[in-house]
Amino acid sequence: MLPQRTTNRNLDPSPAIAPPTPVAAHTGDSVTIRRSAPGDGHAIARLLRLEDRRGRAPSGPYVVAERAGEVLAAMPLFGGPAVADPFRKSSDLVEMLELRARQLTGR
Numbered sequence: 001m002l003p004q005r006t007t008n009r010n011l012d013p014s015p016a017i018a019p020p021t022p023v024a025a026h027t028g029d030s031v032t033i034r035r036s037a038p039g040d041g042h043a044i045a046r047l048l049r050l051e052d053r054r055g056r057a058p059s060g061p062y063v064v065a066e067r068a069g070e071v072l073a074a075m076p077l078f079g080g081p082a083v084a085d086p087f088r089k090s091s092d093l094v095e096m097l098e099l100r101a102r103q104l105t106g107r
Contacts, residue, residue: 029067031093033100036062036074043071047083057083063100065093075101 036044040062048057058076065073073084073093082097084090101107 031096032066033096034064034066035077035104036064040064040071040074044074044083047071047074047085050085050087051083053083063097063104065090065097073097077101077104 043064044057044062058078058080061077062074063077064071064075072088073082073090075082075094075097082094084094
């Protein structure tokens with residue numbers, strides 16, 4: 001005698017489980033980490049003003065983090081603290097910049 005095949009009809013009914021709710025991706029969620037370009041000086045200066053940092057910005061190349069084409073954080077590639085928009089969530093961006101700077105400089 002062959003064993004009886006189990007089908008959905010033979011299973012005990014279980015409480016209904018709702019399917020997972022899809023989470024919509026927002027276009028603002030994508031982040032670009034890149035080396036600074038000559039045109040990024042104004043964006044970096046804006047971040048310094050927003051953080052109320054006085055004095056001159058470190059010279060040299062930066063790595064920048066941008067969302068939707070807007071630079072929200074920047075970090076000097078060869079030393080110095082990161083600057084970020086204090087009015088936006090940016091701690092994750094600073095962590096990514098620190099990691100990328102270490103990858104690029106080997107430090």
